[in-house]
Amino acid sequence: MYKSYSMELAGRTLTVDIDRVAKQANGAALMHYGDTTVLSTATASKEPREGIDFFPLSVEYEEKMYAVGKIPGGFNKREGKASEHAILTSRVIDRPMRPLFPKDYRNDVTLVNMVMSVDPECNPEIPAMLGSSIATCISDIPFDGPCATTQVGLINGEYVINPTLAQKDISDLQLTVASTREKVIMIEAGANEIPEDKMIEAIYKAHEVNQEIIKFIDKIVAECGKPKHSYVSFSVPDELMEAIKKIVPPEEMENAVFTDDKQTREENISKITDRLKEAFADKEEWLAALGDAVYQYQKKTVRKMILRDHKRPDGRAIKQIRPLAAEVDTIPRVHGSAMFTRGQTQICTITTLAPLAEAQKLDGLDEFETSKRYMHHYNFPSYSVGETKPSRGPGRREIGHGALAERALVPVLPSEEEFPYAIRTVSETFESNGSTSQASICASSMSLMAAGVPIKKPVAGISCGLVTGDTDDDYIVLTDIQGLEDFFGDMDFKVAGTHDGITAIQMDIKIHGLTRPIVEEAISRTKEAREYILTEIMEKCIPAPRPSVGKYAPKIIQIQIDPQKIGDVVGQRGKTINTIIERTGVKIDITDEGAVSICGVDQKKMEEAANMVNIIATDFEAGQIFTGKVVSIKEFGAFIEFAPGKEGMVHISKICKERINRVEDVLTLGDKVKVVCLGKDKMGRISFSMKDVPEEA
Numbered sequence: 001m002y003k004s005y006s007m008e009l010a011g012r013t014l015t016v017d018i019d020r021v022a023k024q025a026n027g028a029a030l031m032h033y034g035d036t037t038v039l040s041t042a043t044a045s046k047e048p049r050e051g052i053d054f055f056p057l058s059v060e061y062e063e064k065m066y067a068v069g070k071i072p073g074g075f076n077k078r079e080g081k082a083s084e085h086a087i088l089t090s091r092v093i094d095r096p097m098r099p100l101f102p103k104d105y106r107n108d109v110t111l112v113n114m115v116m117s118v119d120p121e122c123n124p125e126i127p128a129m130l131g132s133s134i135a136t137c138i139s140d141i142p143f144d145g146p147c148a149t150t151q152v153g154l155i156n157g158e159y160v161i162n163p164t165l166a167q168k169d170i171s172d173l174q175l176t177v178a179s180t181r182e183k184v185i186m187i188e189a190g191a192n193e194i195p196e197d198k199m200i201e202a203i204y205k206a207h208e209v210n211q212e213i214i215k216f217i218d219k220i221v222a223e224c225g226k227p228k229h230s231y232v233s234f235s236v237p238d239e240l241m242e243a244i245k246k247i248v249p250p251e252e253m254e255n256a257v258f259t260d261d262k263q264t265r266e267e268n269i270s271k272i273t274d275r276l277k278e279a280f281a282d283k284e285e286w287l288a289a290l291g292d293a294v295y296q297y298q299k300k301t302v303r304k305m306i307l308r309d310h311k312r313p314d315g316r317a318i319k320q321i322r323p324l325a326a327e328v329d330t331i332p333r334v335h336g337s338a339m340f341t342r343g344q345t346q347i348c349t350i351t352t353l354a355p356l357a358e359a360q361k362l363d364g365l366d367e368f369e370t371s372k373r374y375m376h377h378y379n380f381p382s383y384s385v386g387e388t389k390p391s392r393g394p395g396r397r398e399i400g401h402g403a404l405a406e407r408a409l410v411p412v413l414p415s416e417e418e419f420p421y422a423i424r425t426v427s428e429t430f431e432s433n434g435s436t437s438q439a440s441i442c443a444s445s446m447s448l449m450a451a452g453v454p455i456k457k458p459v460a461g462i463s464c465g466l467v468t469g470d471t472d473d474d475y476i477v478l479t480d481i482q483g484l485e486d487f488f489g490d491m492d493f494k495v496a497g498t499h500d501g502i503t504a505i506q507m508d509i510k511i512h513g514l515t516r517p518i519v520e521e522a523i524s525r526t527k528e529a530r531e532y533i534l535t536e537i538m539e540k541c542i543p544a545p546r547p548s549v550g551k552y553a554p555k556i557i558q559i560q561i562d563p564q565k566i567g568d569v570v571g572q573r574g575k576t577i578n579t580i581i582e583r584t585g586v587k588i589d590i591t592d593e594g595a596v597s598i599c600g601v602d603q604k605k606m607e608e609a610a611n612m613v614n615i616i617a618t619d620f621e622a623g624q625i626f627t628g629k630v631v632s633i634k635e636f637g638a639f640i641e642f643a644p645g646k647e648g649m650v651h652i653s654k655i656c657k658e659r660i661n662r663v664e665d666v667l668t669l670g671d672k673v674k675v676v677c678l679g680k681d682k683m684g685r686i687s688f689s690m691k692d693v694p695e696e697a
Contacts, residue, residue: 027139040131096178183513193501260314336451461496648686
């Protein structure tokens with residue numbers, strides 16, 4: 001007999017069924033939130049994976065199309081690889097939970113969340129996040145939980161807990177916060193320039209809700225939780241650490257890591273490692289743990305230098321940003337480009353503009369978002385960190401960084417009406433030594449402005465780090481962390497925004513949570529740094545968006561026609577519109593509302609196409625003047641094509657002011673002539689006159 005537990009969460013009922021399904025997993029929870037149903041499972045291997053020096057956690061968020069009554073599109077009518085949204089949700093589940101597993105645990109752990117039905121009023125991400133925590137807590141897998149996750153929106157100045165899909169669509173804030181019993185452990189946000197104090201208030205509203213959820217989880221664990229299993233510890237032996245310190249005294253390790261050049265530091269550590277390998281050549285068990293031991297020694301050295309001596313490895317002050325540089329028009333012929341450099345982190349972003357028809361179509365569980373016109377893609381090649389490995393396409397990290405930059409820039413983009421383009425920015429990482437995602441936001445902002453995209457304000461991003469001591473008030477926050485401070489520190493707190501507010505946050509930690517003073521100080525520090533980057537670097541490089549798109553970018557003319565005339569413009573089987581496209585070389589998109597976008601690089605051809613569309617879509621009245629081509633000659637007159645698929649007749653008596661005997665004496669097939677509309681004849685055909693065209697026309 002299974003057990004069922006329920007609580008009210010943001011006005012909807014959350015129900016958890018334990019021991020109902022998937023009983024062979026280490027832990028499983030069938031989650032119901034309204035009519036949304038998610039199966040969350042936690043499974044661990046019985047033995048540790050050999051030859052690794054990290055905890056092998058895998059988190060999956062599986063979107064089943066039957067959950068929203070759809071059959072997958074394409075030729076293969078089954079779910080394929082995870083969507084970008086599914087990958088991002090998996091990352092949001094992974095990031096708060098990973099630090100709560102033992103650091104020396106090497107057994108494979110897989111958390112799977114299968115979305116089986118979706119109620120638009122109840123976002124499936126919520127039960128998936130909570131289900132992962134519950135399934136792991138009740139399992140026998142070692143885990144220092146529970147943790148809980150809550151989402152917050154901001155609509156008309158009011159906070160909304162766990163907003164519905166419809167509410168998310170109009171919210172100025174999309175915030176996700178994960179917490180343990182005492183502290184915040186993960187923050188993810190997209191925002192419409194939210195002030196820092198409002199963001200902090202929203203974070204702690206979510207934290208309060210998380211405490212109620214944790215009490216609910218505690219009750220489930222108390223009744224259904226299994227004893228945690230023992231495991232083989234892979235911690236570094238104390239004897240090995242002592243032996244290393246005798247060969248490499250702390251002062252030598254400090255000198256090895258105390259440099260602002262990443263390559264020099266890595267060479268210093270490599271030399272130390274080679275000496276230790278030689279010294280321990282006869283101790284096979286020590287050699288197996290040597291890499292992790294040297295890492296731990298570096299980590300303790302760097303943390304001690306920062307926390308106790310207030311010395312950073314590259315010699316900077318605690319609040320000091322690395323040297324900055326910015327330039328635009330780095331790459332010729334593209335629609336827009338910019339490069340942003342911060343120390344040994346360097347990003348080049350290229351902007352491409354296209355008609356709205358090239359917006360990305362989305363096929364997922366969210367019925368309110370079927371396409372997006374702005375796409376940000378982030379690439380991280382191995383050469384950027386001096387390594388060699390084949391490119392296998394973007395991984396979860398690259399997708400996550402791209403989505404973060406995209407989220408940061410969306411609030412400042414012009415509307416489709418203001419700027420009727422699909423926009424793609426691609427951030428290429430040339431060099432990496434910490435916080436490339438935030439550098440990509442800076443480079444993308446400048447690249448958009450260089451491309452002539454009229455963004456409302458530039459956006460900059462910066463990351464803060466953290467080193468903690470033994471107590472909650474023993475810590476130091478670092479502005480602009482480099483790679484080493486990220487690896488050995490406790491936090492990577494990324495914040496992007498304009499002069500007026502925050503547009504995106506992503507916060508990851510390696511410890512069991514942050515106190516409110518740390519969160520407040522980190523947000524304050526990022527604001528100071530963001531203001532400096534915007535004012536002193538980016539705005540001096542390019543102060544405002546260029547007034548028009550570049551000569552290599554497509555131009556767009558927008559006109560409005562009567563929606564009832566769309567069929568006339570398209571023509572039978574698309575014949576009319578395709579003829580316009582063939583003649584002018586433009587691209588034409590028409591919405592159901594009659595908005596016509598004409599895209600091309602030749603302004604004259606675009607205007608010609610626009611004129612054709614207007615002619616076809618306009619009711620013909622006497623007195624209108626057209627330029628057309630003679631397409632047929634008869635004894636009684638000539639037929640003039642004045643737009644694709646549109647013809648009118650000039651009677652022989654209306655060709656010249658003087659009498660003529662044959663049409664061919666004046667007109668030849670292919671001649672271009674000006675005509676004035678006389679209305680329609682008895683057969684309903686349009687009648688033209690050449691001789692009555694006003695002289696000024």
